[in-house]
Amino acid sequence: MNYIKQFTLALALALMVCQLFAQSNFRFSDPNMLQILKGQYAPSQYYSGQTKPNKAAIKQALLSQTSSDSLLQFLFGLNQFRNRNSGSDTLSLTNGIGAARNWALQQFQRFGQANPAFKSGFFSFDQQICNIGTHKNVLGILPGTDTSQKGFILIEAHYDSRCETVCDTACEARGMEDNGSGVALVLELARVLSSQTYPRTLVFMLTTAEEQGLDGANAFAVFAKTNTLPIRAVLNNDVIGGIICGKTASPPGCPGENEIDSLQVRIFSAGANYSMPKGLARFTKLSFEEELLAQMPVKTNIQIMNAEDRIGRGGDHIPFRQQGYAAIRLTSANEHGDANASAAGYQDRQHSTRDVLGKDVNGDGKLDSLFVSTSYLKRNVQINGITSAMLAIGPQNPPEFELINDGNGLSVKITNPQSNYAYKIGFRSRSNTFDTLFTLNGQSDLKTYHVKKDSFYFVSIATQDAEGTESLFSLEKYVKVAGVPPTSLQENAASGKTMQLLPVSPNPIDETLSLSVWVQNPKLGLVGSLMITDLQGRIVKELHIDLNKNINEVVFEHGFSTKGLYHCSLFVAGEKIDTQRLWFR
Ligand SMILES: [Zn+2]
Numbered sequence: 001m002n003y004i005k006q007f008t009l010a011l012a013l014a015l016m017v018c019q020l021f022a023q024s025n026f027r028f029s030d031p032n033m034l035q036i037l038k039g040q041y042a043p044s045q046y047y048s049g050q051t052k053p054n055k056a057a058i059k060q061a062l063l064s065q066t067s068s069d070s071l072l073q074f075l076f077g078l079n080q081f082r083n084r085n086s087g088s089d090t091l092s093l094t095n096g097i098g099a100a101r102n103w104a105l106q107q108f109q110r111f112g113q114a115n116p117a118f119k120s121g122f123f124s125f126d127q128q129i130c131n132i133g134t135h136k137n138v139l140g141i142l143p144g145t146d147t148s149q150k151g152f153i154l155i156e157a158h159y160d161s162r163c164e165t166v167c168d169t170a171c172e173a174r175g176m177e178d179n180g181s182g183v184a185l186v187l188e189l190a191r192v193l194s195s196q197t198y199p200r201t202l203v204f205m206l207t208t209a210e211e212q213g214l215d216g217a218n219a220f221a222v223f224a225k226t227n228t229l230p231i232r233a234v235l236n237n238d239v240i241g242g243i244i245c246g247k248t249a250s251p252p253g254c255p256g257e258n259e260i261d262s263l264q265v266r267i268f269s270a271g272a273n274y275s276m277p278k279g280l281a282r283f284t285k286l287s288f289e290e291e292l293l294a295q296m297p298v299k300t301n302i303q304i305m306n307a308e309d310r311i312g313r314g315g316d317h318i319p320f321r322q323q324g325y326a327a328i329r330l331t332s333a334n335e336h337g338d339a340n341a342s343a344a345g346y347q348d349r350q351h352s353t354r355d356v357l358g359k360d361v362n363g364d365g366k367l368d369s370l371f372v373s374t375s376y377l378k379r380n381v382q383i384n385g386i387t388s389a390m391l392a393i394g395p396q397n398p399p400e401f402e403l404i405n406d407g408n409g410l411s412v413k414i415t416n417p418q419s420n421y422a423y424k425i426g427f428r429s430r431s432n433t434f435d436t437l438f439t440l441n442g443q444s445d446l447k448t449y450h451v452k453k454d455s456f457y458f459v460s461i462a463t464q465d466a467e468g469t470e471s472l473f474s475l476e477k478y479v480k481v482a483g484v485p486p487t488s489l490q491e492n493a494a495s496g497k498t499m500q501l502l503p504v505s506p507n508p509i510d511e512t513l514s515l516s517v518w519v520q521n522p523k524l525g526l527v528g529s530l531m532i533t534d535l536q537g538r539i540v541k542e543l544h545i546d547l548n549k550n551i552n553e554v555v556f557e558h559g560f561s562t563k564g565l566y567h568c569s570l571f572v573a574g575e576k577i578d579t580q581r582l583w584f585r
Contacts, residue, residue, distance in 0.1 A: 026223040029121035036143045043145050046117035051145035051197045053393040058196050062385045065192045068374035074184035084161040086209040087130025088169040108140035111194045118194045125219040130167035135208045137216045140190045144201040151232030152201035153391045157182025158210030164341040176357045181241025198392035217316035225323040234327035236317035241377035246336035246348030251560045253333045262376040264301045264333035270308040272514035272553045274476045276326040284387045292386045300379045304432040307512040395463040398474035405479045413445040422464040430505040451481045456502050501570050501578040516553040528572040
C-alpha cells in the first residue's frame with residue numbers, strides 16, 4: 001500500500017471515530033429557554049407585582065416543605081421504568097429512557113402549573129451512543145426576576161442508569177442509588193425552590209448518557225461555552241442518597257461492609273489553590289453552616305475532598321470545569337460498591353441489576369427496607385437548596401483587595417469598599433477548608449490577623465449584603481510569611497531559598513492530598529520531582545511536578561490505608577531543595 005492510500009485510510013478511520021463521538025445539533029424544545037439562559041428576556045414576561053427575594057421565606061420553605069415522602073414518590077416514579085440505559089427504548093410508555101424522561105418532564109410541568117414562570121423542556125443533541133443517535137437532557141428553569149444580576153445556577157443529576165455492561169438495554173437497571181437519588185433530589189429541589197423568587201435564574205437539569213462518558217453534561221457544557229451562557233455555579237449530585245457501605249467501596253468513608261453513615265456528605269472539586277471549583281465547595285459548606293445547620297434537627301457534616309472525584313472515576317461536573325465553569329460534585333459518604341461491576345466476585349449494588357430501591361423483608365409484597373435513605377437525601381436537598389438560593393440572591397461580585405504582610409501580621413485592604421456592604425474574609429493555610437473567617441464591617445482594612453512564621457496563607461473575600469448573604473468568594477491571593485527556616489531547610493538557607501514546599505495536613509477521610517510548591521521565579525520548562533519516603537527512608541512514591549507558576553500543585557493518591565509519618569522532599573536538577581512532614585493520623 002502506498003502512502004497516499006495509507007493516509008486516506010487513516011483519515012477515513014479518524015473521521016469515523018470523530019463521527020462516533022462527535023456531538024452536534026444542540027437544540028431546546030422551547031426557544032424561550034435559551035433566551036432565559038442568555039438573560040435576554042423581560043422579567044415582566046414572567047412576573048407581575050412583588051418579586052423581591054425573601055431570604056427568611058426561602059429558608060422556611062427549605063426547612064418545612066422539603067419532604068421525605070415527596071422524595072420517595074419521585075423514587076417510586078423513576079423505579080417503574082426498569083431500565084434507563086441511554087440506548088434503551090425511547091418509544092415505550094412504560095419502560096426505558098424515553099418513558100423515564102417524559103415522566104421527569106411531567107414533574108417539571110407540574111411545578112409549572114403551580115408557578116407559571118417555571119419553564120420546562122428538553123435539551124437535545126445528536127451522537128451515536130449505544131446505537132441511538134439522539135439524546136435528551138430534561139430541564140426545568142425558573143427565570144430570575146432581575147436580568148442585571150448575571151449568571152444562572154445549575155443543579156444537575158444524571159438520570160440514565162446501567163448494569164454490568166455499559167450498553168445493556170435489556171437488563172433490570174433501576175439505578176436507584178446511582179442515580180435515582182440525584183434525580184429525586186433535583187426534582188424535589190425544583191418543587192420547593194420554585195415557590196419563591198430570586199434575582200438570578202435557577203436551572204434544574206437531568207442529564208443523559210453519564211454512564212457512557214458524561215455525554216449529556218458535556219453537550220450542555222460545550223453548548224454553554226460556545227454560546228457564552230453565564231453559569232455562576234454547577235452543583236452535580238450523583239450517588240447522593242445511600243448510606244450503607246458495600247464490600248468494594250473504599251474506606252474510611254466506608255469503614256467496612258454494611259457500615260452506615262447518614263451524617264456526612266462529600267464534595268469533590270478540582271484544584272487546591274486559587275481554584276474556582278474549590279472556592280464553590282467552600283461556599284457550599286459555609287452557606288449551609290451559616291444559614292441552615294443550626295435549625296436542622298439532624299446535622300450533616302460536609303467534607304471538602306481534595307480531588308475532583310474518587311480516584312479513577314468521574315462525573316457530570318467535570319465537563320463544566322473543563323469549559324471553565326465552577327463545578328462541584330456532591331456524593332454520599334458511603335457508597336454501595338466501587339462501580340467495578342465486571343470484576344470477578346463483585347456483589348455490590350452500584351452498576352448492577354441489584355441497584356434497586358430496597359427489599360421486602362417481611363414478605364408482604366411491599367418494600368420495607370430501603371437502600372436509599374430519604375431522610376439523608378432530604379438533608380442533601382437542603383444543602384443544595386440553601387447553596388443555590390444564596391448564589392441566586394447574593395451580591396454579584398467579590399471585592400478587589402490587597403493583601404499586605406508587614407512582618408507583624410497580615411492586613412487585608414478592600415480597594416473600593418461600599419458602605420451598604422460588609423466583607424467576609426476567609427483565611428486558609430494547610431487544608432481545603434477555611435481556618436478562620438472574619439467579617440469586616442464599616443471599615444476598609446483588617447490589620448490584626450497574626451500569622452505563624454514560615455507559613456503560607458491563602459485569602460479570599462466575599463461581599464456580604466445587609467442580610468448576611470455572601471457573593472461567591474474571590475479567587476485566592478496568597479502570602480508567604482518568612483521566618484527562621486526549620487532544620488530541614490537550613491541546608492538550603494545559605495544558597496538563598498527561592499522554592500519551598502507548602503506545609504499540608506492530610507484529612508483522615510480523604511484518599512488524596514494536594515502537594516504544592518512555591519517558586520519565586522517560575523519559568524516554562526522548569527520541573528521538579530517530589531519524593532515521598534517512609535520513616536525507614538524507603539521511597540513510597542515519586543511525583544513529577546511542573547514549576548512554571550508561583551504556586552504549583554500535584555495530587556498525591558495515597559489511598560485510605562496510609563498511616564503514620566512520611567517525608568516529602570522536593571528535588572530540582574538533582575538537588576534536594578526542601579522537605580516537609582506528612583503526618584497521616
Ligand atoms: Zn452515577
